Amino acid sequence: MLEKIQNVLRTHLDNETLEITAATTFEELDLDSLDLVELVMSLEDEFGIGIEVEETLVTVGDLVRLIEGLL
Amino acid sequence: MTSPICDLLGISVPVLQGGMAWISDWSLASAVSNAGGLGTVAAGNAPADYVRDQIQKTREHTNKPFAVNVMLMSPFAEEIAELLIAERVPVVVTGAGNPERFMRRWLDAGIKVVPVVPSTGVARRVEKLGATAVIAEGGESGGHIGELTTMALVPQVCDAVSIPVIAAGGIADGRGFAAALMLGAVGVQVGTRFLVANECTVHPNYKQRILAAKDIDTVSTGRRLGHPVRSLKNAFSRGFAALEYEPNTTLEQLEEYGVGALRLAAVEGDRERGCFMSGQVAGLVKREQSAAEIIADLISGAEAALKGASSWVK
Structure with a gap:
């Protein structure tokens, strides 16, 4: 899952070699709440699920756990 | 319309x-x-x-x-x-x-x-x-x-x-x-x-400030907090901007500075300490009217502009 999200993020940020771990925060990636909305929508399409955008999403790991809980 | x-x-x-x-x-x-x-x-x-x-x-x-x-x-x-x-x-x-x-x-x-x-x-x-x-x-x-x-x-x-x-x-x-x-x-x-x-x-001082405002009289502050605000320039907004660009200011201090400032403007009419939120169009707002007059003017103005627009098409 982490790997899939890493790939989506790298595509989104147009940086194929970007270092991303579960502990990486969205702030470190320079992603604000508007970017997160776009990101969540592309993940919904990718996994065919509905994700509620939570304001508590801080790290990439938070997003991984959220999606794993929905699958 | x-x-x-x-x-x-x-x-x-x-x-x-x-x-x-x-x-x-x-x-x-x-x-x-x-x-x-x-x-x-x-x-x-x-x-x-x-x-x-x-x-x-x-x-x-x-x-x-x-x-x-x-x-x-x-x-x-x-x-x-x-x-x-x-x-x-x-x-x-x-x-x-x-x-x-x-x-x-x-x-x-x-x-x-x-x-x-x-x-x-x-x-x-x-x-x-x-x-x-x-x-x-x-x-x-x-x-x-x-x-x-x-x-x-x-x-x-x-x-x-x-x-x-x-x-x-x-x-x-x-x-x-x-x-x-x-x-x-x-x-x-x-x-x-x-x-x-x-x-x-709203407090009459607030209306007065909008009516007197020119095109260049608004400023946006608070970008550092992630939720910027546009307001009229005054002692409050200058103080906020100074604090915002001071590297040692924490986000908490910046938030704290803004607390209650909109109420001070809207309810107390405090020209110095109030945050007079306003759009850049304040310079277009020249007189007090009833809501019905404002709507009638918006509609008639838009209809005139839309009808006149076809003159550009040859």
């Missing part, structure tokens, strides 16, 4: 009055609704009891549809969300955040939901969740602002969604109204001009 948004919201003219915290209460909202537009009570950071009282007073003064603007960063957002269902408010406008945690509940209760959106992504998101329409608000507006301008945002949002789009930010007369329609919007939301309406109960 009419548009698809009129039937959708049950109003006679496609003019929405922007929700302005501490400023647009039942008095302005009911006057705008009685004049055929959509009046809006702003919940701001107020507790649910205040909002309930405002809804009831609005209903005592108009039998037309009206909206409540919910500021999603409010500590009372959850209880206000429930109150709006209990009160069966006709329209909810949301601002300053993502409304999805409330959308389903409101829509299931038969409430029309019109989120203010700062980007095409958020517009597509709320459309997917069932929004009735969206308000694409550019950074020319007063109060909490997004990055994009109205001119750039509105056509992109119109291309991104198939629900009706209402334009906001930088619209104070018929020319701005007509331009918004040209960009693909089916209506406009106007804030600053309604702030000086006779029926608006």
